[in-house]
Amino acid sequence: MQFNLAPTAITDGYRLDPHETVGSTNALAIEHGQAGDPGKLWVVSDRQESGRGRRGRAWSTPAGNLAATLLLISDGELKHAATLGFVAGLALSDALEAVAPGVAVSVAADGGSAQNGGRFELKWPNDVLAGGAKMAGILLESALLDHGRAAVAIGIGVNVVTHPEDVPYPATSLKALGARCDAGSLFFALSDAWCTAFRQWDEGRGLDRVRRRWLERAAGLGSEVAVRAGGRVVRGTFDTIDEECRFVIRESNGDTIAITAGDVHFGAVASASAV
CATH class of the missing domain: 2.30.30.100 (SH3 type barrels.)
Structure with missing residues (x-):
């Protein structure tokens, strides 16, 4: 799988570390940070063998799906960095809209449409749904570095060509919904959409705007x-x-x-x- 950064991401100083197969993109990103990487590094693969979700749950990334982690080095409070998951959710939903413009979804049992009818909804705190079925998950992890800094890994896993069947919640993939994009084209769109959302966040100063945009796409709001x-x-x-x-x-x-x-x-x- 070929991965490339969008021109906007290159202009904004982001770099790329692509892999055919990884154990965990989050773990590898943290290792880069601990080894002195300055951050703004995307670690990406379309196959992840030991990925994980919240609370240590397994997150499977078979070949063809997307596993991407952005490493940032924080000099400020981790309290602000914790809200980057909401920035990632906005960026990913924008990227999904860009690569799957013709996809239609139906509402699953444990979901509900976003307030303004978006096809890709954001489920608090860290999931992206398509009509109530889980399509993507976001996981933030961090490690303390010297001089009060921290390595922050923003992991994003997306079901592109396949989704798990043996889970206690509805799940889906882009392919199951009829989209023809691959992990490479989705990552290209994600690296572009991230730049916009991250600038809006503005080191936490723009969190209220991020919050309002997130609520416009929130799954189950009012239900x-x-x-x-x-x-x-x-x-x-x-x-x-x-x-x-x-x-x-x-x-x-x-x-x-x-x-x-x-x-x-x-x-x-x-x-x-x-x-």
Whole structure:
């Protein structure tokens, strides 16, 4: 698979480290950072053998799918860097729209359309859905370096030509939806879309704009939701994400709860007695 950076990415100083096969693009990116790489480096492959998702879950990347990680070196607070997952979600949804303009999707059981009808929805905190079915996941990891710096790895895995069948949630791929793009063309579009979204984020100063754009594409906004967090299940309506990008649930009594981390379920799954 041939991978190339978009001209905008090259102009903005990004570099490329392509591989036919990797263990984990996130792990390799962190290794580069610890070895002194200055950052703005994309580590990319269309096959990943030991990828992982949130909370150590496995993320399979068979040949033909996309595994890409952007290494950034942060000199500031990691609190701001933690919101880069929302920047990545916006960039990826823009890239998907660019490479699959004719794809139509239907709504799956555990999803719901974005508020403004987008075909690729953003599910808090780190998934991209197509009609309620998971198409991509985003994972942020970091490692402390010397002089108060940190290596931040923004991992993006996309089901391009295949998707898992043996998972407890709906999943899909670009190929299953009729798109003809490959991992290389998707990465090219992603490297371009990232530049726009990252400039809007502006070292965290533009987070409110990112947050508002993210909400325009949010899956399940205003719908019934259940979140497993901290050993309990919180139920209510998905109200918004707040200024810190926490997931805000409005309970039946009108009170709101801000969730920092948890597993989100919509629709039929949220209505079940247990999550």
